[in-house]
Amino acid sequence: MPRAKVQRKSTSIDMTAMCDVSFLLLTFFILTATARQPDPLKITIPTSTYKIPVPDVDIAKLSIGHGKVFYEVAGQDVKMATLDKMAAQYKIEFTPEERKRFGVIQSFGVPIQSLKQYINLPDEAAREKSGLGTGIPADSTNNQLADWILNSRQAVAELHSEAMRISIRGDAEEEYPTVKKIVDILQKQKINKFSLITSAEGGAQ
Numbered sequence: 001m002p003r004a005k006v007q008r009k010s011t012s013i014d015m016t017a018m019c020d021v022s023f024l025l026l027t028f029f030i031l032t033a034t035a036r037q038p039d040p041l042k043i044t045i046p047t048s049t050y051k052i053p054v055p056d057v058d059i060a061k062l063s064i065g066h067g068k069v070f071y072e073v074a075g076q077d078v079k080m081a082t083l084d085k086m087a088a089q090y091k092i093e094f095t096p097e098e099r100k101r102f103g104v105i106q107s108f109g110v111p112i113q114s115l116k117q118y119i120n121l122p123d124e125a126a127r128e129k130s131g132l133g134t135g136i137p138a139d140s141t142n143n144q145l146a147d148w149i150l151n152s153r154q155a156v157a158e159l160h161s162e163a164m165r166i167s168i169r170g171d172a173e174e175e176y177p178t179v180k181k182i183v184d185i186l187q188k189q190k191i192n193k194f195s196l197i198t199s200a201e202g203g204a205q
Helices: 016-032 076-090 096-104 112-119 124-130 144-160 176-188
Strands: 059-065 068-073 165-170
Touching (some): 059 176, 068 076, 068 144, 076 096, 076 112, 165 176
Parallel strands (some): 059 165
Antiparallel strands (some): 059 068
16 A cells, blocks of 8 residues: 655745844834943942842942042932932022933032032033032031932932932042041941942953
């Protein structure tokens, strides 16, 4: 009895639909992505063997380098609420447009008296060239940094009902007294737990 022949079928698969979906997803990610803002304070962070990711929500970052301190707090709503508290404390009025512009600024390091001028500069490049980035005052007679931290903590607690986490990003060559001054400010507010940002040994930041 002759063997039945199995009909062979083509193994080709139409990938047109898959390519369309891939390009749609690629276009979506490109259009919704935000460019990483340049860091206004150029520092080289120390290396470490630990690899613990730092959370990016409800966190404040202190950047220390060249004797200056820059500050950044995550969340546009938290930034604007913190600005409102600082404005009330220092009796400075910010317009609604200035509040929105401040909400998208990343790290900043200017005295509160120069903040309006800093906010109204067109972009990060202009802010860097302006010479206003002298660092946030953290002296005993003019401790604006302590006020920024305290008001940010209150804003996070009011808006998100959580405790604000803090990380320190210091230059590897920064002198110890500058770092100790920042740690003392945190401890005066009973903040004894914070993260130290480092880069992996033998790798990139």
